[in-house]
Amino acid sequence: MARTVAERSDVLPLLAEVFREHGYEGTSLSLISKATGLGKGSLYHFFPGGKEEMAGAVLAEIDGWFEAHVFRPLREADDPATAVAAMFATVAEYFRSGRRVCLVGALSLSDARDRFAGRLRDYFARWVEALAAAMGRAGHPAASAAMLAEEAVGGIQGAVVLARALDRPEVFERILAGLRARCLILEPYPT
Amino acid sequence: MARTVAERSDVLPLLAEVFREHGYEGTSLSLISKATGLGKGSLYHFFPGGKEEMAGAVLAEIDGWFEAHVFRPLREADDPATAVAAMFATVAEYFRSGRRVCLVGALSLSDARDRFAGRLRDYFARWVEALAAAMGRAGHPAASAAMLAEEAVGGIQGAVVLARALDRPEVFERILAGLRARCLILEPYPT
DNA sequence: TCTGTGGTTTACCAATCAGTACAAGAAGGC
DNA sequence: GCCTTCTTGTACTGATTGGTAAACCACAGA
Numbered sequence: 001m002a003r004t005v006a007e008r009s010d011v012l013p014l015l016a017e018v019f020r021e022h023g024y025e026g027t028s029l030s031l032i033s034k035a036t037g038l039g040k041g042s043l044y045h046f047f048p049g050g051k052e053e054m055a056g057a058v059l060a061e062i063d064g065w066f067e068a069h070v071f072r073p074l075r076e077a078d079d080p081a082t083a084v085a086a087m088f089a090t091v092a093e094y095f096r097s098g099r100r101v102c103l104v105g106a107l108s109l110s111d112a113r114d115r116f117a118g119r120l121r122d123y124f125a126r127w128v129e130a131l132a133a134a135m136g137r138a139g140h141p142a143a144s145a146a147m148l149a150e151e152a153v154g155g156i157q158g159a160v161v162l163a164r165a166l167d168r169p170e171v172f173e174r175i176l177a178g179l180r181a182r183c184l185i186l187e188p189y190p191t
Numbered sequence: 192m193a194r195t196v197a198e199r200s201d202v203l204p205l206l207a208e209v210f211r212e213h214g215y216e217g218t219s220l221s222l223i224s225k226a227t228g229l230g231k232g233s234l235y236h237f238f239p240g241g242k243e244e245m246a247g248a249v250l251a252e253i254d255g256w257f258e259a260h261v262f263r264p265l266r267e268a269d270d271p272a273t274a275v276a277a278m279f280a281t282v283a284e285y286f287r288s289g290r291r292v293c294l295v296g297a298l299s300l301s302d303a304r305d306r307f308a309g310r311l312r313d314y315f316a317r318w319v320e321a322l323a324a325a326m327g328r329a330g331h332p333a334a335s336a337a338m339l340a341e342e343a344v345g346g347i348q349g350a351v352v353l354a355r356a357l358d359r360p361e362v363f364e365r366i367l368a369g370l371r372a373r374c375l376i377l378e379p380y381p382t
Numbered sequence: 383t384c385t386g387t388g389g390t391t392t393a394c395c396a397a398t399c400a401g402t403a404c405a406a407g408a409a410g411g412c
Numbered sequence: 413g414c415c416t417t418c419t420t421g422t423a424c425t426g427a428t429t430g431g432t433a434a435a436c437c438a439c440a441g442a
Contacts, residue, residue: 038390039390039391039392040391040392041389041390041391041392042389042390045388045389045390046389
């Protein structure tokens, strides 16, 4: 039979895009089959656990990508301020100015949250921690760095929501610019 | 037959809770039937358009609630600064410190966005406008008020995402406190 | 060339999906 | 009392759901 010679890792990006577009519940096996060009047999060959394993694998890949391109640079950069600025650029590109949904955020709001609770919590916790650490090294007091990091990571998620709802990508850019400015300016956190 | 004497408006809050918990795709008629105690016959009697009409009616009710309790007070309050502070309190209670999902935001991230695009855009646009207007009357320059309003409304949505993902309601409270402080302090927007 | 393994197709399953049809009961007007 | 209108339960549709089973083929190593 026609061998697609597809590897598991090859279909993950396609899979990710389907889940992003349709959510966990909205993603049916027939949609997946259409998007990947793989029949049900092949899909269950790669992912014996079915839809749940597919979503889990996608989440793991996203997590790995952010670890390599966002979290670790924040933690290990020689110049933390530059790393923070780079994070905003990387994230804006990744989310395509809000046109692309954050799957982790979307799952957090959805029914599937409980199913992946550990992974979702871990992703955001590590993001907040890495950002707070970078800002701390950049000169922010520890307390304000932690609060600012939470506000920034949450703000990015909210920017995706708002830009998508309003259908105005420039809103995403504008919010991120504001957040970046506040993360880089060293002033005491207003109380 | 046992008349439940239910009015359409009586089942809307129950319906809203089901959609919030399971999302649009994840909400099945059997779930709705269980949550409302109404059989399919009754449901299609009240909502001939099926699930889509139900979700539309829920969105309209939510929109009306926010118009009455959030948007209009912001626009018409004698003391705009107090109104802004009141908004944060109202919203925190409504979203139960992030334990309750914003259905409008969740739909914006979901597959059903296109179906309700107009309503979603309208809801957020009016929120941002009303908040910006209030902050303008409170003394913020028009430009910074508009940007701050976008950041605040987006920030609230992001706070829901983050608090749910981390399973830490205090994160929601903390972010909202920070946003409120920034909306009330009159300082030039950092650039 | 034979054979085992990894990948694929196809057919199938029971369950559930949204939606329809309709008969039947309950309530209010007369 | 009856009759109409509104509301409900039940039964049904055809399509789709996630998932299984097994026959089947391609290819690499021996």
